[in-house]
Amino acid sequence: MRRFFVLLVILSIVCGSVLLAQEQAPEQGTAQSDATASIPVFSQFEKGDILFSLSAGTAFGLGFFNPTTGSFDPANLKPSFTILLSLQRFMTPNIVLGGEIAGYFFSTINDRQFFLAPLGARIGYAFDLNPFFIIPTVSLGAAIMRLSDMGHIDPYIKTGAVFGWSPSQEICYTIHADLMTIPQFYSDSSQNRTGLFLDLIISATYHF
Amino acid sequence: MKRFIPALLILIAFAVSCDNGPVGIFASIGSESPIEYKGTEVFKKSTPAAVVSRNGTLYAVITTLWKKNGNTWEKATNLPSQAMYATSAAVTGTTLYVAFLDSNAHSLGVFSTTDDSNWTPVDITFPANDEQVQQLLAVNNKVFAVTTKAVDGKTQYNLYHLSGSFGSPIRTGTNLFSLAYVDPTYYVASGTTIWTSTDLANFSVSRTLADDFFTSITSIGGKPTAVTAFGKVFWYDAGSWIDTNALTKSSKKLYLHAPVEYNNTLFVATNTVVRKTSSVTEVSPIAGYIELAFPLSTTKTQRDDNSLVTATNTVFSATIGGTALSMLTLITENGKPTLYAGSVGNGLWSNRNENGSWLGWQRETD
Numbered sequence: 001m002r003r004f005f006v007l008l009v010i011l012s013i014v015c016g017s018v019l020l021a022q023e024q025a026p027e028q029g030t031a032q033s034d035a036t037a038s039i040p041v042f043s044q045f046e047k048g049d050i051l052f053s054l055s056a057g058t059a060f061g062l063g064f065f066n067p068t069t070g071s072f073d074p075a076n077l078k079p080s081f082t083i084l085l086s087l088q089r090f091m092t093p094n095i096v097l098g099g100e101i102a103g104y105f106f107s108t109i110n111d112r113q114f115f116l117a118p119l120g121a122r123i124g125y126a127f128d129l130n131p132f133f134i135i136p137t138v139s140l141g142a143a144i145m146r147l148s149d150m151g152h153i154d155p156y157i158k159t160g161a162v163f164g165w166s167p168s169q170e171i172c173y174t175i176h177a178d179l180m181t182i183p184q185f186y187s188d189s190s191q192n193r194t195g196l197f198l199d200l201i202i203s204a205t206y207h208f
Numbered sequence: 209m210k211r212f213i214p215a216l217l218i219l220i221a222f223a224v225s226c227d228n229g230p231v232g233i234f235a236s237i238g239s240e241s242p243i244e245y246k247g248t249e250v251f252k253k254s255t256p257a258a259v260v261s262r263n264g265t266l267y268a269v270i271t272t273l274w275k276k277n278g279n280t281w282e283k284a285t286n287l288p289s290q291a292m293y294a295t296s297a298a299v300t301g302t303t304l305y306v307a308f309l310d311s312n313a314h315s316l317g318v319f320s321t322t323d324d325s326n327w328t329p330v331d332i333t334f335p336a337n338d339e340q341v342q343q344l345l346a347v348n349n350k351v352f353a354v355t356t357k358a359v360d361g362k363t364q365y366n367l368y369h370l371s372g373s374f375g376s377p378i379r380t381g382t383n384l385f386s387l388a389y390v391d392p393t394y395y396v397a398s399g400t401t402i403w404t405s406t407d408l409a410n411f412s413v414s415r416t417l418a419d420d421f422f423t424s425i426t427s428i429g430g431k432p433t434a435v436t437a438f439g440k441v442f443w444y445d446a447g448s449w450i451d452t453n454a455l456t457k458s459s460k461k462l463y464l465h466a467p468v469e470y471n472n473t474l475f476v477a478t479n480t481v482v483r484k485t486s487s488v489t490e491v492s493p494i495a496g497y498i499e500l501a502f503p504l505s506t507t508k509t510q511r512d513d514n515s516l517v518t519a520t521n522t523v524f525s526a527t528i529g530g531t532a533l534s535m536l537t538l539i540t541e542n543g544k545p546t547l548y549a550g551s552v553g554n555g556l557w558s559n560r561n562e563n564g565s566w567l568g569w570q571r572e573t574d
Contacts, residue, residue, distance in 0.1 A: 064238040073238025109242050114233070147233045184234050190565060191232030 044128050044166055045090050050208055051098070055084035055176065057201030059104050064193040073193065077114065080106040084176075084201055088122060096124045100139060104197075108147075115146040116197075118156050118180065133172075135162040143182050156182040164205065172205040231566070239568045247573030251281065256550030258344075261539045262299045265324075268556060269294045273306055274574070275324065281556075281574045288319050288327040298344035298351055305330065305351055305370075307341035315340050318353060318374075334374040339366065348389035350408075365398060369408050378408055386434075388427040395432040395444070397422040402434060402442075402449075415442065415449045419485045423465035428474065429502070435464035435476055437483045438490070441504060452506060455498065463492035466536040470545050470561065472502040477549070479532035495532045497549070548572075 059082050061075030082105070088098025104116035120141015127134045139158035145151065160178030167173070178199040185192055257269040266276035273284040273294045291308035298305045304324075308316040315335055319327040335341055335355045342365075343354035351370040355377075356363050366377035367385045379385070381398025388395040396403045396411065399421045403411040417436065425434040434442040439454035439461035454461040466477040480495045535550040545561045549569070556572040 061237075064234040066235075066238070073235070076237050076240040108237055108240055110240055112237075112240075114237065145233050147236060150231070150233050150236070152233050182234075184232055186232050188232075191235045193232055193234035193238060195234045 043093060044130050044133060044169075045093050045096075045126055045207075047090055047092055049090040051086070051088045051090075051096065051172070051205050052208075053084070053086045053088075053174065053203040053205040055082075055086070055102075055174075055201045055203035057082050057084070057176070057199065059106075059180075059197050059199045059201075061106065062196040062198055064195050067192055067194070068190055075195075076109045078107045078109065080104045080116075082199065082201060084203070086122060086203075088124070090126070093128075094126050096122075096126055096135060096137075098122050100141075112147060116182075117144040118142070118158070119144065120156065120158070122158075124162065131166045133162075133164045133166065135164070136160070137162060137178070139178075139180075143180075145182075145184075152184060154182050154184045156180055158199075160199065162203075166207070170207055172203075172207055174203040174205050176201040176203065235565075236568070239565075241568065241570065247280070251574040252555045252571070253553055254555055255534045255552050256548075256556045257295065258297050258535060259537055259539065259548040259550070259556070260297050260299045260304070260346075261541070262304045263302055264542070266539065266541070267297055267299075267304060267306075268572075269297045269306070270550075270556065273297065273308075279573075281572060283574075284324065286325045286327075288316065288329070291316055291319070291327075295341055296344040298346035300346045300349045300351055305344050305346075307344055307353070317341070318344065318351075318370075330370060331373040334368070343384060345385070345387050347387040347394070352385070352387060354385045367396065367398070371408075379403065379411060383421060383423075386422065386425045388425045388432045388434075390427050390430060390432050390444075393432075395425055395427075395434075397425040397434055402432075414444075419488050421485065423463075424467055426467055428467070428469040433467060433469075433474075433504075435467050437463050437465075438485075438488070439464055439492075441467075441474070441476070441500070443504060450504075450506060452504065455500075457493040460490065460493040462494065462498065464498075466533065468536060468538040468547070469502075470538055470547075471564070474500040474502065474504070475536060475538075475547065476500065477533040477536040479552075481532065497533060497536060 059080040061077035063072040063075050065072050082102060084100060084102035086098060086100035088096045090096050100122050101119045102117065106114040108114060118141055120139045122137050122139040124135040124137035137160055141156060142153055143156040144153050158178045158180040160176060162174045162176050164172045164174035176199055180197040180199060182195040184195060254270045259266060259268045268274040268281060271293055273287065274281045275284045288308055290310045292311040293309040293313065295307045295309060302322050303320050305318055305320045307318050310316055317334055318330040318341060320330050321327045339355040339357045341353055342356050345352040353368045353374055355366045357366060365381045365384060367379040368374040369378050379396055383399040386397045392406050394405045394408060400417045401413055402415040402422060402425065404414045405411045420436045420438040420440065422434050423437050425432055432444045439456060440451050442449050442451045462478045463481050463483060464476045464478055468475050475497055477497045478492060478494055480492050482491050532552040533549055534552050537548050539546050539548060547559045549557045557569050558572055559569045560567050
């Protein structure tokens with residue numbers, strides 16, 4: 001059932017984006033013709049542009065830093081199924097600011113279910129390599145976690161980059177690679193750990 | 209508004225870090241070890257009755273007598289003649305006492321050994337033909353036995369004290385017995401009553417309950433501490449019994465039994481069982497165990513769902529957290545406190561404490 005759901009989400013993203021790309025194909029041709037005729041350097045992004053991303057992928061637990069011992073505990077997590085939604089707005093042709101919400105569905109090595117839901121703000125700087133682009137990003141927010149009957153909310157910071165390709169002005173395909181750091185604090189400081197996670201996520205991004 | 213949302217998110221990130229549970233989520237995950245069960249299905253699905261330690265060797269009563277050898281359990285060999293099953297075990301000093309049954313589940317009595325090989329019947333006249341040994345208890349270096357007997361269609365529980373022989377019952381009750389000793393007084397609990405005695409001959413009623421009954425009593429911090437079937441913790445202090453309000457989950461009272469204490473934390477098993485008194489029938493809402501921080505107080509332990517610290521140690525919730533516990537005991541192995549939990553139909557589990565941290569629940573295997 002879970003595999004079916006994963007497949008359904010991925011198919012929805014891919015099919016939806018392909019359909020939209022096909023619908024926009026004539027415009028792309030027109031835009032390129034116009035651009036060739038009048039604007040030799042084509043900028044993909046402008047101030048006020050909005051990127052809306054539907055993403056799915058996986059994440060890997062890298063380990064949990066134990067400040068008491070100064071060492072890393074093993075992550076003991078299987079790769080997650082991850083979904084992510086983000087909405088970003090270009091404040092300048094390069095600086096993008098927005099928010100993101102994601103859901104990470106992990107299983108531990110003993111099949112306990114660990115759910116992680118980061119909710120935060122994201123800022124990035126876009127390098128326009130038309131038709132490609134790279135956006136190094138930093139995200140900051142709160143991560144809501146649930147393991148069995150335990151719950152916790154902690155801050156998180158995520159650094160990484162988005163590597164994208166724009167077959168049209170309206171649709172982009174991107175790959176996210178992010179390192180997420182979550183310091184977890186408890187009143188019993190012996191339970192404090194800092195979790196490190198590596199995200200690998202593909203997105204269909206709508207550009208409007 | 210555009211600035212407000214990111215600022216709000218950042219504020220949430222740094223200000224809304226809540227604290228929940230004695231074990232951190234990351235710490236819990238990081239301490240997991242893969243559960244690779246290599247034992248038999250019979251052991252895996254067993255219902256342990258007792259785990260005791262003698263001279264650093266662990267013994268478990270799981271249908272029969274088991275002995276821990278390294279990291280695995282083995283059926284004890286060289287048992288008394290005809291001994292097939294075991295019902296209970298207790299240790300005083302270097303002596304292991306075990307109640308055995310034959311292949312027809314007829315009681316063979318209580319045997320003792322100091323070397324695992326030579327077994328001596330403790331009292332060849334015990335138990336009587338119409339009684340079955342249900343429990344062996346060791347308190348204040350003395351051995352007690354609890355038997356059941358059918359009387360007028362009802363089960364009567366008899367408590368015996370081993371003093372050369374078991375002799376006659378020192379108490380009769382309506383439920384299994386539990387004992388504690390706080391010098392110079394023995395506290396004996398069964399059903400709705402706690403009795404006290406200093407000589408195990410003369411008893412006086414110390415506390416009775418209405419619409420509730422005691423399931424276990426033990427000595428914690430020099431105070432007799434009892435738990436009940438309807439979620440209360442009682443302790444005797446300064447000449448009187450003090451009790452908490454009933455611990456609840458989703459407005460239903462917890463069934464409590466088998467309390468053990470370690471490092472100012474009280475671990476109490478709880479099962480989803482149906483309890484009946486003369487006026488109340490209720491199903492306990494959760495199985496597993498709860499943890500209560502010391503010191504106990506009448507108000508502090510009246511906890512709602514959120515502040516009631518349920519079992520959160522590693523793997524417990526995903527493994528035996530949803531099943532009833534048949535036993536819970538704390539044994540120090542090689543200087544390291546270890547909780548042993550027997551689950552109803554889900555085998556034997558352990559959780560070792562090292563350097564102040566619980567390492568997580570691990571399934572024991574044969």
